[in-house]
Amino acid sequence: MSEAMSKAASTRGARRRAQTRAALIKAAQQLIADNRTNVAILEITQLADVGMGSFYNHFESREQLFEAAVDDALELQGAFLDQVTTDLEDPAEAFARSFRLVGRLHRHFPELSKVILSQGATLVTSDHGLAPRALRDIRTAVEAGRFSTGDPTAALLIAGGAALAIAQHLHEHPDVDDAALTDSVTESLLVMLGLSAADAREIVAHELPDVGGPLEDFWTTSSGESA
16 A cells, blocks of 8 residues: 555544544533433443444543543533634723623533533533633733723632523523523623723623534534544
């Protein structure tokens, strides 16, 4: 086999392995969203449409797969937030935009929301997703003189608790206006963090980018060919 053919074969193999892993993670996320995590590995592989042996090429246990599935969802959310806040110079607005968008994602992507919420309060201290980005924005806003909180970590815990409460409320009350509720809580958080009521109101009135981007692509496309 020539070097070029060997490289092409290696590339195809790596692509198939990545597709298989993605299919397993997607299947696990569906099971988490359905609150069906106590299932046999065979059921997971059947849902992912991959061979039983393929599972152990990627994960040592069902628990390891579910952990990877949640981390994947959190990083997906985080990547989306990074994408839609890169144009903002004001860290206070970056924090507000992220918080406002996360509140809206629960209705637009309920399955993703349920996967993320499956971790409960540990989300607030997670190294993935919204928490580290929110803490970064709070600290940057303090350094820039936009926020006056003396303890960014405590501020994160309050904001994280509010985010979880919003999510739970929206899932329990499908008739509630997700945008209005999220914006009202965001405005209160901004005032708590040190902005004037007028500044907080102005920031929350700013138009948001469309909810979609990488999240829309992830939840609407298939995992591709499996092996």
